[in-house]
Amino acid sequence: MAILLIAEHDNQSLKAATLNTLGAARRLEGEIHVLVAGAGCAAAGQAAAQFEGVAKVLLCDAPQYAERGAENLAELVRGLAANYSHVLVPASAEGKNLLPRVAALCGMAQVSDVVGIESADIFVRPIYAGNALATVKSIDPIKFLSIRTTAFEAVGVAGTAVAVETIAAGPELGLCKLVGRELTRSERPELGAAKIIVSGGRGLGSGDNYRRVLEPLADKLGAALGASRAAVDAGFVPNDFQVGQTGKIVAPQLYLAVGISGAIQHLAGMKDSRVIVAINKDPDAPIFQVADYGLVADLFEAAPALTQAI
């Protein structure tokens, strides 16, 4: 049977998380169909047809999918799911919002945050803030999987494009309306896709300090900016900067934790980074237990000095 992957896109192109999810889908047996649902999303459908491993694109272009609300999308996917052995989404805010709704409509379980695929029905997922890894077997006929994108390589583009099939839209349920979006604008790389992340915690003391100390460092390194929950709660930076168990899960080549103590919940979001650097004035801070390179220093001296030296 085939595998259905629900693409995340901006009508023009696929979001990076979808490419990692495709990487996960390729570990399963069966052809991969990518659903691109949206309003005015034909370009994204064409884009999806280019990627390695994709056998077919299902394009559903209708006004009820413009806002990407879970209610209408779940109804659409429910109608398609019976033809598939697996339904995959990235474990992003959108995927997390959507997939449990689809699974419940089908009366089946979901496996969240899959980090390993052992066979068609056996999956590995972190529990307890990543302090344990559970191997679970799903006995449902359709496996609904949200994929932790840091655990799978993104696929590249293939030489040729596959067919894009237009499918009929589902109903407009009228349950929910988008009032507005307030998205953080930034020239910097996306947290989830960045090779280097500079992350700041409560130790920065204020939003002004955060910007003054960390932005130049991030600029020099071409890095994305992240933060601990404490820094977000204190209003230093917007919510979408939060790294951790209940924020974003990241695994860059280099993660620089500045003025972050290293609470379990924070570590859950970054401990799979390839190289971790911690700058903290407290030699007993737990962050040093996971850091490859630790510098016990006042961040207000060390971070600008590092920026200068690079």
Next chain:
Amino acid sequence: MKVLVPVKRVLDYNVKVRVRADGSGVDLANVKMGMNPFDEIAVEEAMRLKEAGVVSEVVAVSCGVAASAEVLRTAMAIGADRGILVQSDADLQPLAVARLLKAVCDREGPALVICGKQAIDDDANQTGQMLAALLGWSQATFASKVTIADGQATVVREVDGGLETLAVRLPAVITTDLRLNEPRYATLPNIMKAKKKPLDTLDPAGLGVDVSQRLITLKVVEPAKRSAGILVSDVAQLLEKLKNEAKVI
């Protein structure tokens, strides 16, 4: 208007779990348990709606072992009017919990359910969305601000790129994110009062819900440990290591 708040008993967020050596699961014997932090936020939000006169009754529901009654008492100490324990010793997975909660909703007829966005033990982040699906209600997940007026909820949601505002028709399911509010502490008089509030006990069979497992845990292991790193003496040495040893910049 009545609000239902599902609250889950989980290990305390400060406890670092130990994985059992035989791979059968994590060791929860003698560890501190309490209410899932996101559910404390949910109870607090329900109380604020009640204090604002939007809500008339707050009912806390927990599904699980008999000891889950403790988190219902906590919810009632924060202010919930009564508690419902759906008692079961089974391993309750999100779909089973959502089905139990749906059955409770069918009996109670709330106009709003406020769940936590995820439970910090299993980290599934599913139950609220599943419940909304089973009820055919709208859903507003990861809420950081909730306003209710004229039969609709206006909810600011935390999404990957920032914030999104939705208007959802009631009845609806809302799930809480961290910045929705800061839960109050239960005062001693309120803890005493909570002991006298009504707590009903139901069971899955009585609600006509099959709670059998759909996911079978084969093993639970500890993730690979990071090998301990080194302390560098200064910025120059740090930069040298990053360039020549780690080769990341």
